[in-house]
Amino acid sequence: MIENVRQVVTTQALYRMPYYIQQLRVLQEQRIETVSAPKIAELLNLNEVQVRKDFAAVYSAKGKPKTGFNVAELLDSMEELLGYNNSDEAVIVGAGSLAHAIMTHEGFQDYGLKIVAAFDTDADRIGTDINGIKILAADKISNLCRRMKIHIGIITVPAYRAQVVCDQLVAGGVLAIWNFAPVHLSVPDHILVQNENLAASLAMLSNHLKQALGAEA
Amino acid sequence: MIENVRQVVTTQALYRMPYYIQQLRVLQEQRIETVSAPKIAELLNLNEVQVRKDFAAVYSAKGKPKTGFNVAELLDSMEELLGYNNSDEAVIVGAGSLAHAIMTHEGFQDYGLKIVAAFDTDADRIGTDINGIKILAADKISNLCRRMKIHIGIITVPAYRAQVVCDQLVAGGVLAIWNFAPVHLSVPDHILVQNENLAASLAMLSNHLKQALGAEA
DNA sequence: TAGATTGTTAATCGATTAACAATC
DNA sequence: TAGATTGTTAATCGATTAACAATC
Structure with a gap:
């Protein structure tokens, strides 16, 4: 029997998600396609490791060394997680x-x-x-x-x-x-x-x- | 030089204060004069040690073994701390x-x-x-x-x-x-x-x- | 007195941050 | 390649909870 082992998102991480979403949307409007954890950390005044861990908790999205994360994919994963799509x-x-x-x-x-x-x-x-x-x-x-x-x-x-x-x-x-x-x-x-x-x-x-x-x- | 050594109230404790105040007001309306930490803990679904520590952080108020805390005094201290008196x-x-x-x-x-x-x-x-x-x-x-x-x-x-x-x-x-x-x-x-x-x-x-x-x- | 309750020190728990090897 | 960045393991930090002696 296969357990659903998706990493559990902590309460604190969940609180930060809407801030990530908001920031990612701004980046998307600026036609920026990828972003690094240190960059997001700087923008939201957070620790970069924390940002990386929070991103990791959002399942699917994977970052590439040197490049960072795909803004659109990350945004989708987060909106999905927070149920912005289903009412x-x-x-x-x-x-x-x-x-x-x-x-x-x-x-x-x-x-x-x-x-x-x-x-x-x-x-x-x-x-x-x-x-x-x-x-x-x-x-x-x-x-x-x-x-x-x-x-x-x-x-x-x-x-x-x-x-x-x-x-x-x-x-x-x-x-x-x-x-x-x-x-x-x-x-x-x-x-x-x-x-x-x-x-x-x-x-x-x-x-x-x-x-x-x-x-x- | 005398330092102001009043115990610093943590952010978490500060969040709990309004709940204590609300509960203490209810007790006061019921003409209940003293209350114990375990009782408050039960009412607010908190740990009794945490309640005692929170109360201790509110300076002046002191509890008496076996009796508990004076509701009116505790309430005053907390309202003072949160600035309910000065606008x-x-x-x-x-x-x-x-x-x-x-x-x-x-x-x-x-x-x-x-x-x-x-x-x-x-x-x-x-x-x-x-x-x-x-x-x-x-x-x-x-x-x-x-x-x-x-x-x-x-x-x-x-x-x-x-x-x-x-x-x-x-x-x-x-x-x-x-x-x-x-x-x-x-x-x-x-x-x-x-x-x-x-x-x-x-x-x-x-x-x-x-x-x-x-x-x- | 006995026992409920206090106040405090020590242990635990969870979350954040630091350190570091792996990788593009 | 060099270096920015990732992902993860270990250390730190802060808050909660447990243990316990003191006291009314």
Whole structure:
């Protein structure tokens, strides 16, 4: 029995992939056909060995000594890996201004994310639509996810509501959750929660400023 | 000469702080006065030693064996550390729907972030305002930042515009940048770039789905 | 007291970086 | 060929976790 031995891509490497993709696209627009790891490392301010390892993890693409890597092939491999070609369907819960921004952001289609329904508890919002996506009553979450075989749920509700919503999504068979609420969500082991904690990012900014400005005092 | 030897808080620990704060607030609402590290660890699905170390990094607060930590004191220390009490002023560049969501999100005020001006290149937007914040012409970035001593810049422009905007912010004396554009930004060493790369988050979701669903095949 | 919990030192783990032989 | 660049093995670094004595 042949195991699928494709090298596992680490979490950190996965985070870097979109930066490689973006940079490779720029190079492609400039009609540059090959690029070396040291060059990419310089452009993205990374270590060249790290770049080479990340590239190696993207299966098919192989580099040539002295020449480097084929830009187009590398780009294809990465886009394939990140699923930019096949679209995943998602629902979004909490139809506030953040949800609005996410739903109207055309870019996500390119990244293989397709939002097919939105949910809210606000009676005034239910029945309306944003960018062509219908807003439904929140009590229909589980049913709709199960019926439509939705695997991604996006949470943009207030913190105190997030766990309840999360449980409903999981009950509906969702396998991955993109959580914008600033709370820890408890989920079964096989479910991935990707936290987009803006409060945590602000903590970084604030801490840096304190250091930078405090140093003068 | 006495050095400031306050234990440095690691990047990872800083990321966890908002979760501690959120959890501590919930406990406080329940009139719970003390809490142990193992309890918090259980609630947030973390290791108890890690929780204790994180708490230790927050200076003043000390735990008592058998009792644990004082919720109110711990909360105060953390909010102080993250600058929730003193407000940092920021400008936002790119007045699209994401900027709109950020500007109308009242929560950021509580986190100590105050957006005082927005910039755009679109003549139709310039002169209007969002949530009471005036939208100004993008060529005024450096001047305004310098004049108002703004230290935080938020970038929500398209990828191809981000580096130019970043340079203008840095020229205006900004020390920390919150970057929502999916590109690497080159900045001098003393400037912090906090990337909020939604494409990278999507990469995580997509990869997890591939694993979870692919395993069946 | 006994035992839960703290704080700290030591061991482990994972990711990054350095060193180096292979190759075009 | 010489030298830039690749791919890989070994060393380093930082963060997490385990082990354990101190304490209320």
